[in-house]
Amino acid sequence: MESENDYDEFAAAYSEDNESNAWNALYERPASLALAGNVAGLRVLDAGCGAGAHAAALIAKGAQVTGIDKSPALVAIAKNRLGPHVRLEQADLNARLAFEDGSFELVIASLVMHYLQDWYPALTEFRRVLVPGGRVVMSTHHPFMDHVLAQGSNYFETYEFADQWKKGGRTIRTRYWHRPLHAMVDALTEAGFAIEAISEPQPLPQARDLFPEAYETLRTKPRFIFFAARTPKSAAALKT
Ligand SMILES: C[S@@+](CC[C@H](N)C(=O)[O-])C[C@H]1O[C@@H](n2cnc3c(N)ncnc32)[C@H](O)[C@@H]1O
Numbered sequence: 409m410e411s412e413n414d415y416d417e418f419a420a421a422y423s424e425d426n427e428s429n430a431w432n433a434l435y436e437r438p439a440s441l442a443l444a445g446n447v448a449g450l451r452v453l454d455a456g457c458g459a460g461a462h463a464a465a466l467i468a469k470g471a472q473v474t475g476i477d478k479s480p481a482l483v484a485i486a487k488n489r490l491g492p493h494v495r496l497e498q499a500d501l502n503a504r505l506a507f508e509d510g511s512f513e514l515v516i517a518s519l520v521m522h523y524l525q526d527w528y529p530a531l532t533e534f535r536r537v538l539v540p541g542g543r544v545v546m547s548t549h550h551p552f553m554d555h556v557l558a559q560g561s562n563y564f565e566t567y568e569f570a571d572q573w574k575k576g577g578r579t580i581r582t583r584y585w586h587r588p589l590h591a592m593v594d595a596l597t598e599a600g601f602a603i604e605a606i607s608e609p610q611p612l613p614q615a616r617d618l619f620p621e622a623y624e625t626l627r628t629k630p631r632f633i634f635f636a637a638r639t640p641k642s643a644a645a646l647k648t
Contacts, residue, residue, distance in 0.1 A: 415481065415482050420481075434618070440462065442609075443605060450472070451471075452514045453473075454475040454516050457483075462516055476499035477499070478499070502524065508537070509537065510538065510539045514542060514545065515538060515543070516546075517547075522554070527599075528598065532600070538639050540640060541640070544637050545634070546635045551589050553632075557571065564588050568583055570583050571583070571584060602638050
């Protein structure tokens with residue numbers, strides 16, 4: 409049986425698709441990068457960096473990027489793409505991160521949080537490795553969308569569900585965690601972040617001609633939800 413959530417098994421196909429499809433290239437990445445804003449000169453942690461598409465875009469805008477991901481195969485693709493001067497490591501967001509306190513001005517976590525049962529450990533680590541006043545930008549499954557997809561019985565519960573995609577003639581099995589909107593907001597707040605923005609963006613207009621079906625879906629249904637949040641400016645306020 410094929411394993412679940414094993415990005416190593418389909419890393420190359422995932423990376424190639426992610427590069428130019430409607431969901432990632434014309435919807436998720438532009439929205440996350442817009443929330444990140446001006447990153448020139450910032451130290452950025454790309455948490456769940458995958459094959460490095462966000463990292464490449466952030467570096468092109470003048471950021472100094474470090475990437476971490478659970479999948480060694482995706483980290484290898486990112487290394488190949490970004491070269492030896494970019495720090496890229498295999499790491500699990502459920503565990504303590506191998507960075508000093510205050511190592512980054514920005515953490516970007518794109519489409520990775522729905523793999524985590526509990527957001528608190530990852531969010532408190534993001535807070536720890538950020539400087540006071542640092543920001544996190546996250547995208548994750550929209551809770552309304554995944555509740556419908558999962559055919560869940562109770563929207564207000566945090567629960568795990570299975571999904572599968574077809575890619576390159578193969579079936580890819582995944583498992584995600586649904587959590588209601590209030591649980592996302594509460595997790596950020598409990599970890600010490602002040603939410604600056606909750607965003608439900610539209611796809612880029614060029615998706616209309618390139619991917620009309622996906623464009624119509626993304627234009628009318630909530631797929632991903634985006635958060636921008638900030639740690640307190642005073643280091644004293646960061647102590648738990
Ligand atoms: C949907 S991909 C998103 C990749 C990239 N951030 C993007 O948006 O293109 C999800 C990524 O999360 C990574 N991932 C899943 N669980 C993780 C964990 N516990 N710790 C670190 N990375 C994880 C996967 O290996 C995969 O690269």
